Amino acid sequence: MTAPLHDRDSGTSAARPHDRHSGTSGARLPDTQQGMRRRNLSRVMHTVAAHGPLSRAAVASRIGLTRAAVSTLVDELIRSELLDELGPERPGRVGRPGSALAVSARGPVGVGAEVGVDHLAVCAVDLRGETRARVIQQVGNRGRPPEPVLRELAALVRRVCAEARSAGLSPAGLAVAVPGLVARDTHSVVRAPNLGWHDIDLGPHLPPELPLTVDNEANFGALAELWLGEGTPEDFLHVSAEIGIGAALVIDGRLLRGTHGFAGEFGHMPVWPEGPSCPCGGRGCLEQYAGEKAVLRAAGLEAGEDRVALLAERAAAGDKAVRRALGGAGTALGIALTGAVNLLDPRAVVLGGALSRLAPWLLPSLERELAGRTGGRACGVTVSGLGSDGPLLGAAHSVARAVLDDPAGVGAAG
Amino acid sequence: MTAPLHDRDSGTSAARPHDRHSGTSGARLPDTQQGMRRRNLSRVMHTVAAHGPLSRAAVASRIGLTRAAVSTLVDELIRSELLDELGPERPGRVGRPGSALAVSARGPVGVGAEVGVDHLAVCAVDLRGETRARVIQQVGNRGRPPEPVLRELAALVRRVCAEARSAGLSPAGLAVAVPGLVARDTHSVVRAPNLGWHDIDLGPHLPPELPLTVDNEANFGALAELWLGEGTPEDFLHVSAEIGIGAALVIDGRLLRGTHGFAGEFGHMPVWPEGPSCPCGGRGCLEQYAGEKAVLRAAGLEAGEDRVALLAERAAAGDKAVRRALGGAGTALGIALTGAVNLLDPRAVVLGGALSRLAPWLLPSLERELAGRTGGRACGVTVSGLGSDGPLLGAAHSVARAVLDDPAGVGAAG
Incomplete structure (x- = not known):
């Protein structure tokens, strides 16, 4: 099993899923051996996620590191259950057959949720980008007080997490899309005129064991377009x-x-x-x-x-x-x-x-x-x-991608 | 003497001065020991430029590296004539007295130039941000063909460079601010309606020994505001x-x-x-x-x-x-x-x-x-x-800051 990636109360980590889409989240760390290792772990994960299955040699050639360096990184990612070794590559090629690497079908999933004016939705997306669980509930939320809405949302989140766990997956965090302004690096909806919400902190209403991100639906929609369009x-x-x-x-x-x-x-x-x-x-x-x-x-x-x-x-x-x-x-x-x-x-x-x-x-x-x-x-x-699926998918993928951006967070905590 | 930093025909390096203002220009390099060394050299230069004079220990503590690692980087920067050792720090402190480091008053300067509707201007700025030479010529450029305008500008650039060289400085590159649209990563003014210019490549008209950047005056003005405001x-x-x-x-x-x-x-x-x-x-x-x-x-x-x-x-x-x-x-x-x-x-x-x-x-x-x-x-x-000085200062500083962003370019070529 893997452990949560980030502390809920870290503003930086909460903001991170949206800031970047490739493995550069460590660019502002002090430039030490440790920082370099973390960035290179991320490069390996992103490369296998985007182009896998790949041999270690193919990964090494794509990211410009030696095969020995890549093997050390890969071993660490396998130990953290983020990568799987699929067994020997197709035979008949020169040299010792490499073993193909793929992103694990177990391991972390990102949980995305959406508060719509007419519905609530939650889904879980794994590190390969596949949706592994999903629920939608039609409900008129306009003018409803936030508490019952968020209580229903929390119940849907728990249902999706239970479904994911029963498939051997581990929810790594929750990202919630809302139709309103969200103060940067907080969980607070400043203004959602079409819901009638003002200054609502979502944090206390949602499962505390999941690191939380809250953002405007248009932002998550754009990220979904970037990643999946x-x-x-x-x-x-x-x-x-x-x-x-x-x-x-x-x-x-x-x-x-x-x-x-x-x-x-x-x-x-x-x-x-x-x-x-x-x-x-x-x-x-x-x-x-x-x-x-x-x-x-x-x-x-x-x-x-x-x-x-x-x-x-x-x-x-x-x-x-x-x-x-x-x-x-x-x-x-x-x-x-x-x-x-x-x-x-x-x-x-x-x-x-x-x-x-x-x-x-x-x-x-x-x-x-x-x-x-x-x-x-x-x-x-x-x-x-993507039509109206964008915000929900963007939210879930942002959490999954944060794991790819800093896989060391899983390894260190696991 | 130091050598030019970038090849003129490298689109990437031409674009670099404007892209960033701190030592992260290497963030997209393959993450190798070599890339890390270059970024850390930049961090040392930026730290001493912003906060110097500083001892090696003070630099180490500011950038989060060991004193031994910083000493190796500092020695390289002193050999490249980018840093000076000012002699022992004030005595009476615990331990062996450190020697204070400062950015060299010789070494590279950035040359900035401005084509205005009513004037031409050129200046040279050193790595400490001081203007070391400057000329302005009032001239009505509206409707003049580009060739004579750029011939006069080139003569002013040569004059400023000669003045800089006679003070022991080495022009590291030329950045030109123009009142018009410039195609990204090129030297071409696509449209400058107030000059009457269309599709003019400035490259062939300016001293070939200086790596060239061309950009819109509003962009350089904003960078001047960022760096100097x-x-x-x-x-x-x-x-x-x-x-x-x-x-x-x-x-x-x-x-x-x-x-x-x-x-x-x-x-x-x-x-x-x-x-x-x-x-x-x-x-x-x-x-x-x-x-x-x-x-x-x-x-x-x-x-x-x-x-x-x-x-x-x-x-x-x-x-x-x-x-x-x-x-x-x-x-x-x-x-x-x-x-x-x-x-x-x-x-x-x-x-x-x-x-x-x-x-x-x-x-x-x-x-x-x-x-x-x-x-x-x-x-x-x-x-x-900054008033109307912004674009000229922004241009010159962009070249000087590009040296701080990648001091290894100087050392490697020197």
Whole structure:
């Protein structure tokens, strides 16, 4: 069995899963033999996870270390039950047959959870990136006090952990995606307007034995896109919507979190500065034109459950009012994206969440506006294939990847 | 004498001076003994540069290595003429007196150059951050072909280098700040509308013996603010103006460059989307309200030389039209900054260049707009103390800091 990776009360370790996606988490450690060993353990894990099964010699050649050095690292990772030796490679090759290495199918799993406005979800992902357990519960959380919501979430987390343990897996930590602002390096939801939550510390409500991370759903959605998206570049702006509109900027494979953890408040870019008042304090914010409420109003529809599906259905059926409403939202998105692209020069813009389901009717006006206003400076707009699964998967993978980033944490504690 | 650090034709090394400001340039090298040695050499140099004179023991304690390890590194840096031993420390302390180390006053200098619309400037900065030579030439460059401009710049560079060499210094590289877009990791100005330049490779026009970097003036201005500004945080948005308006985002002490090197086109954030056409292809861009031309027009003044001084003078004298024009520019800046702050959550906004001279009349409306629209989410606006010197100093310091970031480059070549 492996032990938890990080202490819950370490702000740094809580922040780490989101900061990087490759084995460089030790770059700020004092540069000692010990720091070098930890980084090299991480390189071995990431290499086998991404390209395995691989022989020791193949790992050595990929990461530029000697085979002897790699063998020492591999032995340590096998002892920690993070790598498995699959037995001799296919015979008939020159030299002594190497034994292929693979990431263990037992060992640590990352547990991800999502508090949605309409649902709760929890899943467990192993170090190979496979989902090993998953539950979803439809429940209207808007306006409910946090305590019962988090009690239900904790019960789902315990159910998924029990299922994982019965398969020989060991939950390494819990990451929770919430639809609101989370103060950087804390477990506190500062503001989640669509839940009606203010200044809620999730820590006391969740299983204490699991190291905890809490973050905005848009951030986890962008990380899922980075790690799991087909051909996603390492530099992109991820724009997603459920009820509100959020964004996350990934640069060189790292998430830009902002000083307070509030970066990505894309829904509050001013679009028409004298436009309608917004609860944020501004006027004419993007959300006033492209948020779910604004689009439903423009389409003449009532608020209610799963309105995105209704909008998509009506638009597909040719409903003129719905198409006009989505076209208007696309124009507003295009103007706001012009500002973001001029400021940030991302390689691509990826539309996720509800925006991916409505993309066919948003994209024409969005792209017209963006291309016209940026003088054709290339920035493609693509649509995420993860749909609404992004935040949950991003949360679970962030914990699993933190193990790959610092496998020595497991070995030292085990 | 020391030798040049990097080959001119290495795209990576050309980009390096701007990417980081502390000794982590080796973080992507294979993690070998050699890579570790280079990073530790850099740590010693940065520590002595920032806190020296220091004894070997004090360096060891600051960077978390043993005194023996530090001594080996220090001996190598003394042999490369990057560090000096100042003789025994003050006596009367326990143990054998240590010898204080300081960054050498000879050795490498970084050469910075600036192509302005109204001037050319070149300076040399040593590893201690002191300016050792400097020339400025007033000359109207608007609409001049690049060749004669760059010929004059090259002559100024040679003059500064000769002066540096006669003081026992060795120019380690040249960084040139230009008022335009520079393609990332190249020496090519893609577009400099206020000079009238398109697709100009500066490389062939400048002294071939100096490794060259070329970048946008707003980027170098932001780096100068990071390295030299009083109390500047490691995360800030630097907004500056000369003729156009540019911005640069610094995150964790690193510049966000953008995929193509075009990040920071803040002047082309849409403010009023149906506003006047902009040469960029957009409508209602910030520059149409807060650029020099727009402000002069709104103030009823003609274009001409040093209009910023004229605007400041008239505003100080109470000229109502000028104050109204600057107030309007402040409002537009505040709306555009609202978008940037919502998207990026910087710790601070710093106004540089011409904006710093006009700040007293821009700030009231700018801050009112920003605070009103962001619901009081804290993001202070400060004014740079570097004024129009930022880009030139940022360029020169970027070369000097690249030596601190990889002192092994000097030792290996020397």
